[in-house]
Amino acid sequence: xxxxxxxxxxxxxxxxxxxxxxxxxxxxxxxxxxxxxxxxxxxxxxxxxxxxxxxxxxxxxxxxxxxxxxxxxxxxxxxxxxxxxxxxxxxxxxxxxxxxxxxxxxxxxxxxxxxxxxxxxxxxxxxxxxxxxxxxxxxxxxxxxxxxxxxxxxxxxxxxxxxxxxxxxxxxxxxxxxxxxxxxxxxxxxxxxxxxxxxxxxxxxxxxxxxxxxxxxxxxxxxxxxxxxxxxxxxxxxxxxxxxxxxxxxxxxxxxxxxxxxxxxxxxxxxxxxxxxxxxxxxxxxxxxxxxxxxxxxxxxxxxxxxxxxxxxxxxxxxxxxxxxxxxxxxxxxxxxxxxxxxxxxxxxxxxxxxxxxxxxxxxxxxxxxxxxxxxxxxxxxxxxxxxxxxxxxxxxxxxxxxxxxxxxxxxxxxxxxxxxxxxxxxxxxxxxxxxxxxxxxxxxxxxxxxxxxxxxxxxxxxxxx
Numbered sequence: 416x417x418x419x420x421x422x423x424x425x426x427x428x429x430x431x432x433x434x435x436x437x438x439x440x441x442x443x444x445x446x447x448x449x450x451x452x453x454x455x456x457x458x459x460x461x462x463x464x465x466x467x468x469x470x471x472x473x474x475x476x477x478x479x480x481x482x483x484x485x486x487x488x489x490x491x492x493x494x495x496x497x498x499x500x501x502x503x504x505x506x507x508x509x510x511x512x513x514x515x516x517x518x519x520x521x522x523x524x525x526x527x528x529x530x531x532x533x534x535x536x537x538x539x540x541x542x543x544x545x546x547x548x549x550x551x552x553x554x555x556x557x558x559x560x561x562x563x564x565x566x567x568x569x570x571x572x573x574x575x576x577x578x579x580x581x582x583x584x585x586x587x588x589x590x591x592x593x594x595x596x597x598x599x600x601x602x603x604x605x606x607x608x609x610x611x612x613x614x615x616x617x618x619x620x621x622x623x624x625x626x627x628x629x630x631x632x633x634x635x636x637x638x639x640x641x642x643x644x645x646x647x648x649x650x651x652x653x654x655x656x657x658x659x660x661x662x663x664x665x666x667x668x669x670x671x672x673x674x675x676x677x678x679x680x681x682x683x684x685x686x687x688x689x690x691x692x693x694x695x696x697x698x699x700x701x702x703x704x705x706x707x708x709x710x711x712x713x714x715x716x717x718x719x720x721x722x723x724x725x726x727x728x729x730x731x732x733x734x735x736x737x738x739x740x741x742x743x744x745x746x747x748x749x750x751x752x753x754x755x756x757x758x759x760x761x762x763x764x765x766x767x768x769x770x771x772x773x774x775x776x777x778x779x780x781x782x783x784x785x786x787x788x789x790x791x792x793x794x795x796x797x798x799x800x801x802x803x804x805x806x807x808x809x810x811x812x813x814x815x816x817x818x819x820x821x822x823x824x825x826x827x828x829x830x831x832x833x834x835x836x837x838x839x840x841x842x843x844x845x846x847x848x849x850x851x852x853x854x855x856x857x858x859x860x861x862x863x864x865x866x867x868x869x870x871x872x873x874x875x876x877x878x879x880x881x
Contacts, residue, residue, distance in 0.1 A: 416516055421797075421837040426854065427844025434860035435836040438868040440561045440829060443646060443875060444593065444705065444820040449566050449576035451826075452590055456552045461541040462492035465518075466499055468824045470727035475511055476502050477727070487722055493538065500534035510796040510834070517830040522555065552826050556588055559829035563877050565646050568592040570599065570635040571613040577642050589877060591643040594636060594702075596693065597650050599628070600686050602671035611672065623672075625665040629692055636693075640700050645875050647697055648705040649690070652712060652732060656739035659684035687743065694747045697754035703875055705757045707791065708736055709765060731762040731793060737772065744776050755781065755874065757817070759788035766803060770810040783815030783874060789835070791822065800838050814862045817871040836867050 422428045458464040466472055466486075476486050476498060484490050485498035506512040519525040519537070523544045527533050544550055556564070568574065572592070580590045598610040615622045618631040636644075657680060659667075667681045677685070697704045711732035713719045718728050740758070747753040753776060758769045766787075773785035787807045790799040807813050819835035821828040843859055846852045852859070872878075 416513065416520070420513075421834070421841050422844070423841060424844045424848050426847045426856070426859075427837075427840045429856060430840040430843060430859055430863050431837055433856075434863045435840055435867050436833075438560075438836075438864055440559060440832050441563045441868060441871040441875070441877075442561060442821050442829070442832075443563065443565045443703075443817070443871055444567070444648060444822055445564060445828075446567050446822070446824045447564060447826065448824075449568075449574075449580065449590055449592075451552055452556070452564070453576040453579050454552075457550070458545050458552075460492050460496070461538065461545065462496045462499075464545065464827055465825065466495055470725060471511060472499060472502075473727040475506050475509065479505050487726065496538055497531065497534050500529050500537070501531045503529045513834065514828075514830060517834065518827045521830050521833070522550075522558070522827055553586055553588075555826050556829075559832075561588055561829060563589045563591065563875075565591050565593045565644075567595050567648055568639070568644075570594065570596050570632060570639075571610065571617050573617070574639070574642055581642065589643065591645065591877065592639050593705075594639050594644055594647040595649070596632060596647070599632060600649075600689055602668065602685055603676050603682055607671055608674060625661065625668040628668065629689075632693065633696060636696050636700070640702075643877065645701070645877055646703050646705065647693065649707065650710065651706050651708045652710050653734050654708055654736040654739045654743075655679075655683035656687050656742040657683035659688055661688065664688045690743060691746055694743075694754055695750070695752040698747070698752045701755075701876060703755040703757060703786075705759070705788065706740075707759045707761070708740070709734055709760045709762045710792070733762055733764065736760065736765055737768045741772060741775070744772070748776055755784050755786075757786040757788045759791040761792055761794070763790075763794055763799065763802060766806040767810065770806045774811055783812065783817065783870065786817055786874075787811065789816075789819050795822070795831070797838065800835060801842060804839065804842055814865065815870060816866050817874050818866045818868075832867075836863075839863060839866055 419428050422431055473486050479502040481498045481502060485495050503512065503515055515529060519529065519541070523541045525537060525540055527537060529537055574592050577590060577592050580586065598606065599614070601607060611622055611628070614631050618634050620627060620631050622628050622631055664685050667677050667685045670677055694704055709732040710729055712729045713724050714730055715728040718726065744753060744756065758773060760766070760769055770787045773787050776785045778784065787803070790796070790803040793799070794803065804813060804816070807816060819832050821831050823831070840863060843852070843863065847854050847859070
C-alpha cells in the first residue's frame with residue numbers, strides 16, 4: 416500500500432498524483448454526528464473512534480468468532496481493540512483491510528500491519544496522536560480537505576447543532592442537514608404514531624389528517640432549506656407504486672393514526688402519494704433526492720431485540736424495482752416536477768437497470784440531472800465500485816458522475832475518497848493502455864477532477880445556501 420497503491424500503470428499514477436489526489440471532498444451523504452462536530456470531540460482512544468457504531472467491523476469480528484462481549488458488550492476498549500486487531504489479518508480481500516491501514520497511515524503515520532502482535536504498540540502510538548490538540552474531530556475533518564458535510568437528519572430533529580455551527584466564524588467546513596423522512600412513510604411501524612406526535616410538537620401543529628401531515632412536512636423542508644439543506648434521502652427497502660386520490664390516502668392515514676395496520680396495497684398508495692408530494696417540493700427548491708433501494712434490514716430477530724437496529728444484521732434485498740421506480744419518476748416528470756435524483760440499489764443485480772433508468776429521465780439542461788449513485792454499503796469495495804463505474808460508463812455518461820460519499824459514522828472514513836479516486840484513475844488508465852481512449856492527460860485530468868469534486872459541487876449548488 417505504497418504511493419501507487421491500486422495504480423498499475425503510468426497514466427493512472429499521473430492522473431491520481433497530479434489531478435485527483437489534491438481535490439477537496441464534498442461528503443454529500445454520511446451519518447456523522449453534528450453534535451460531535453460542534454463540540455469538537457476528542458476521542459479518548461482508537462476504539463472509540465473506530466469501533467463504536469461501526470457495524471462493518473462488527474460483522475467481520477462476528478464472522479471471525481469474536482464473542483459479542485468484545486464487539487458491542489462490556490469488555491474494555493483495549494480488549495475490543497485487541498479483538499479487532501486479531502480479526503484484521505483475516506479480512507484480506509475485504510475493503511476493511513485496506514481502509515484500516517489507509518487510516519493508520521494517513522491520520523497516524525503508522526505503516527505497520529495491524530495484527531495481534533503489533534496491536535499493543537499501535538494502540539499506544541495512535542492514542543498518543545489522538546490525545547493531541549490538533550487531532551480533534553474538526554481537525555481531522557480539515558486535514559481531510561473536506562469542504563461540505565451533509566449529515567442525515569430526521570424531520571423532527573431540532574438541527575440546533577447545524578444552527579450553532581453556521582454561526583461560527585473559525586470553522587469553515589459547511590455542515591448541512593439532509594432531510595430523511597423515512598418515519599413519515601412507515602405507517603405500519605409501531606413507532607409511527609409516536610413520531611407523528613413529535614412532528615406535531617416541533618411544528619406546533621395538531622396533525623389530525625393527511626393534509627395536516629403534508630403541511631408539517633413542508634414546513635420542515637423549508638426549515639432545512641433555510642439552514643442550507645439541499646439534499647433529501649429515502650430508504651426505499653421495497654420499491655412500491657400505487658395510484659390513489661388524496662381522499663383515499665387521508666382515510667389510510669387516519670387508520671394508521673388509530674393504531675390500525677393497513678394493507679400492503681394501502682401502504683403503497685400512502686407511500687406513493689407522499690413521495691410524489693415530497694419530490695415536487697424538492698424540485699421546487701432545487702434539491703437533489705436520493706433513493707436508497709433494496710436493503711433487507713434487521714434480519715436477525717434475536718439480535719435486533721438484544722442490540723436494536725443498525726448493528727450489522729442487514730443484507731441485500733432482491734425485490735424487482737424497475738417498473739415501480741419508473742412509475743414514480745414518470746409521475747413527477749409528467750408535471751415537470753422531477754427533482755435531481757440519485758438512485759442506489761444495495762443489490763448489484765440492479766446496476767444495469769438503474770444505469771438505463773436514469774437515461775430515460777435526463778434533460779432540462781441539467782448536466783447529469785439523474786445519477787446512478789456510487790456503489791453502496793456491501794458494494795462499497797474494489798469490485799463493487801469498478802462494476803458500478805463500468806456499468807455507468809457503458810450505458811450513460813461516466814464523465815458527469817458525482818462520485819464518492821462516505822455513508823459513514825466515522826470521522827476517519829475520508830480515506831474512502833482516496834480509495835475511490837485511485838480506482839477511478841486506474842480504470843481510466845487501463846482504457847488508455849488498451850487504446851480505448853486517447854492519452855490526453857489534460858482532458859482525462861479534467862474529467863477525473865470533475866468526478867472527484869467539481870461535478871458534485873455544481874450538482875448540489877451548496878453555494879446557493881450562503
